[in-house]
Amino acid sequence: MKDIILKAENISKQYRLGQVGTGTMAHDLNRWWHQVRGKENPYLKIGDTNDRSTKGTSDYVWALQDINFEVERGEILGIIGKNGAGKSTLLKILSRVTAPTTGSIKFGGRMASLLEVGTGFNGEMTGRENIYLNGAILGMTKKEIKSKIDEIIDFSGCERYIDTPVKRYSSGMYVRLAFAVAAFLEPEILIVDEVLAVGDAEFQKKAIGKMQDISRTGGRTVLFVSHNMAAVRSLCTRGIVLEKGKVVYDGKIGDALNTYLTDFDNYNPTKLFEIKDRSGNGKVVFHDFYVENQYGKRIDKILTGDSINFVFALKINKKSKKINLGFSLHNQYEDVLSYLYSDFQDVFFTGEEQELIEVSCAINEFPLNNGKIIIRGRIEVDGIESDWLKEPMALIDIEKGDFYGTGRISEINTPFLIKGTWELKD
The missing domain is CATH 3.40.50.300 (P-loop containing nucleotide triphosphate hydrolases)
Structure with a gap:
């Protein structure tokens, strides 16, 4: 016999958008009239599903619908x-x-x-x-x-x-x-x-x-x-x-x-300037992100061993003199593969109020092997968090490339590759 300690049956939660409380008096009276006659709340029959990426057609939204589990x-x-x-x-x-x-x-x-x-x-x-x-x-x-x-x-x-x-x-x-x-x-x-x-x-x-x-x-x-x-x-x-x-x-x-x-795999990132789920004081915020190859052309895939640029567009909401920009790379399980802040190399940026600046980080001979990587970003200004996106900035495909410069694509399946300088020691 199962020892069930928690059981959820037909859990649903509906919210009225843009309203505090139950809405209008007409709606409350309508609910009461249906209740008096022993009928279901009429507003439970309407409402959009919980899809934050669409505008919707109803003032009601179902945050949860028919959740059952033990x-x-x-x-x-x-x-x-x-x-x-x-x-x-x-x-x-x-x-x-x-x-x-x-x-x-x-x-x-x-x-x-x-x-x-x-x-x-x-x-x-x-x-x-x-x-x-x-x-x-x-x-x-x-x-x-x-x-x-x-x-x-x-x-x-x-x-x-x-x-x-x-x-x-x-x-x-x-x-x-x-x-x-x-x-x-x-x-x-x-x-x-x-x-x-x-x-x-x-x-x-x-x-x-x-x-x-x-x-x-x-x-x-x-x-x-x-x-x-x-x-x-x-x-x-x-x-x-x-x-x-x-x-x-x-x-x-x-x-x-x-x-x-x-x-x-079908992830479609929200435009960075539209992301609401973020923390920080907002002095400097992420506006856009993209990847370039070594010739300055935008790319949506990276070949292992290629030299690339991560380009960050930053919106300056308040004049800032010590902007520290960071990003992290994760696999699909959100394990951190690596991360880098500009201050690791004693590099900081400045910006004037209402200015839009682009910062490029060049990565030579990209070492991560084939698969997908999640890129996340964070900004500090004067050592204080300015913007930290809770959604990924991008999801990038990595394909095997000629990492060792031999004309052959490596068949090694480790998460990242390394190079060595080989010589006979005297």
Whole structure:
């Protein structure tokens, strides 16, 4: 017999665009009149699907439609999909932050959730006080919290600041403490959104290890959302793929990733200046990106071994003197292959207000082997984040080329290639 700890049945969520509340009084009266006569809400019959790339014809949109799944005790479920697919909306419903428009959820245990940095924290209270506060919210007794508090503080790495109000914490410290509280106070169900991306690499490794431990040894259930496919692949035992508010796959994590990546093959990047999901103070932002070959011609594929230019168009919204431009290269699983910032080579740029500038980064003998790479970008101005795109800048095909200059295409299938200078040593 399956030990089901969470069951979602026919979950749907509808929003009215551009409105706060339920809309007009006429709509409210219409809903009431249908309810009096025992009929369905008339506005549930209309609405567009959750496709953020289209204009749509209705004032209503379905963020989620007819979501059904079960989660067994001790299972680690990965929920994956593109930005806007409905992942965070689903987690908010599961966490009871918002109610579904239709459908129901049944829980078989105590739940804790990390949907954003510092969820449930009081900024005026110290880290130690917030541990007790969050524990009480989770239904723990003071004695239970006290028995765990030393482990929580040690895991978070915030011991020096534990008696300081959390409003003075950095975002990384916030998420470290919030995760430690949620993990160590032993909820039966732990829901984790993309918040772990805020932490550094060391903490992410610790957090993933902790989630594996509480699932394997504690028999607890984890629902995990991330764009880091490597973390999803290593942590999760099962995956759900969401697309435009609907479940398109539910099964083994390997097959779920293949489904997601197959869809990624048809990825059509949004124009950079239209991307809404980004962070930073906006002094300098990405406007466009393209790749050139060594002759200055735009290309959409790269041959291994070719010399190429990455070209970034930057919009200067406020006069800036110390612009540090960076990009990272990822495989389809979002593993970082390499990254480069201009300040690594003591190079900075300047720009006048409302100016549009283009910055070129030449890469000689491109070393990555055949496959697809995801390119992401980030800008700092005076050491402070100015623009960080949460969507890829581009998805580029890499084809095998004459990397070694021998007239032959290498058959080696490693992720990247290296050259050596060979000689007989005296």
